[in-house]
Amino acid sequence: MKLGEKLRYLRLVEGTLRGLDGEMTQLDLARAMKKELGRGLSQAYLSQIESGARPHLTADTRMLLARFFKVHPGYLVDDPEGYHTELTSDLRAMEDRLDLMLINGAEQFTNDPELSEALLRIARYSDTRKAMILLGAILEAPGLLDRLIEVLKPTLIGGKPHVSAQISSRRSRTEGSL
Numbered sequence: 001m002k003l004g005e006k007l008r009y010l011r012l013v014e015g016t017l018r019g020l021d022g023e024m025t026q027l028d029l030a031r032a033m034k035k036e037l038g039r040g041l042s043q044a045y046l047s048q049i050e051s052g053a054r055p056h057l058t059a060d061t062r063m064l065l066a067r068f069f070k071v072h073p074g075y076l077v078d079d080p081e082g083y084h085t086e087l088t089s090d091l092r093a094m095e096d097r098l099d100l101m102l103i104n105g106a107e108q109f110t111n112d113p114e115l116s117e118a119l120l121r122i123a124r125y126s127d128t129r130k131a132m133i134l135l136g137a138i139l140e141a142p143g144l145l146d147r148l149i150e151v152l153k154p155t156l157i158g159g160k161p162h163v164s165a166q167i168s169s170r171r172s173r174t175e176g177s178l
Contacts, residue, residue, distance in 0.1 A: 002078050003057070004050040005100060010069045012103060022120070023107075026050070033068050040064070098132065099123040 001009075008023075015024035024032070026046040033040030041061065048054040057065070057076060066073040102123035106116040125131045138144050149156050 001100075002052065003055060003076060004052050006076065007046070007050050007065070008103070008107075009100065010065075010071070014069060023103075029068075033064065037064065037068060095127075095129050098128050102128070 011026070011029055012023040015022055015028070018024065020028070026043045029046060030040050030043045041064065045054070049057070055078065062073045062076045065071075065076055100123075102119045106119040106123070109116045109119065122128060122131050138148065
């Protein structure tokens with residue numbers, strides 16, 4: 001894992017731990033470091049680290065981030081290719097990369113909150129790989145996606161409840177009054 005990915009991951013974990021309903025933004029991190037440690041890093045500097053424009057940290061910056069996130073300073077470096085900090089299977093490492101990809105995707109689509117939240121839900125699911133394989137199977141089955149949308153998310157069809165959802169809703173009200 002690259003340093004920038006680790007920092008993004010730490011911001012996500014820290015945001016969750018602090019009850020922020022998502023990741024701690026770079027600006028949140030800069031402000032919290034200044035408030036809690038008496039000094040911090042700028043949002044621009046954090047952005048450069050995450051984007052890979054600054055692939056190496058000074059010892060001082062590494063120690064500051066390590067203190068804030070309560071991690072070992074040695075964690076805040078690029079891992080060698082194929083390196084794992086714990087005993088994991090190749091499948092677990094693949095799932096970690098998949099989760100990170102989904103989290104990054106959610107960040108990319110913040111202007112579409114429903115899509116962003118869906119990507120985060122998949123990433124948080126205990127077996128992301130299984131969820132993605134299931135989604136693939138749903139897409140392969142003719143008509144299944146449209147039927148599931150009608151039942152689970154009728155507002156996705158044209159931005160308003162689909163006709164069959166409206167009829168079903170009317171039936172429920174009529175049957176309930178009998």
